[in-house]
Amino acid sequence: MFELTVKSKFSAAHVLCGYPGDCANLHGHTWTVEVKVSGHSLNELGMLVDFKDIKKQLAAIVDQFDHRYLNDLPGFGEAGVNPTAENISYYIFQALAQRVGNIREGVRLKEVSVWESPDAYATYREDF
Template sequence: MYELRVTGDFAAAHQLHNVTEKCENLHGHNFDVEAAVEGEELNEAHVLMDFGLLKKHLREILASLDHCFLNEHPAFAGKNASSENIARFIAENLSERLLPLGGGVRVRRVRVWESARASAAYYP
């Protein structure tokens, strides 16, 4: 099994509900994201996949979240725009982009940090 990991970041605001008082206030983060993909076979170039392509896909997904109020983003309609749900949104979008490429590469994990000491991960 092979694994590749790439990172990215975005800045956004959110307001959580049914959590600690502090987080129920409108606030923002400079989110850091790590996406890990895995696969069992290397391609004809002897790589799992091109790092540049993986970074491009992650960058495009994060651009859809950058500098927005996450509570108003369609992906979070009816749910908290929590780090957990952000990680899931990124993982599902990345999975959709990898599927047409073939080669058996799949998302292993997406981790989202809202601070240096707090992160959430989603494993599809």
């Protein structure tokens, strides 16, 4: 099994509604998103997929978060979903999974990790 990892960053603010502490107040992070894709075979160039293809698809999703108030984005605040690292990783996974599958047959999105600080992150993956 081959695995490829790319990272991206965005800056955004959020509020954790109902949280019993400081995170219930407006605050922001420079978020890091780490995406892993996997597959069993390499292409004729010896690559699972081109890094730039994964980065392009990830950027299309992450750009909608950059310099935004996450609670205002569809799928979060009005839907009653707190924009936690866990929920953001799930959202990005759902948005990216099909895009990755369309890049090359046999390549799948393995997991998405979202870091809200250099030492705290959440990961979403679907076990197959």
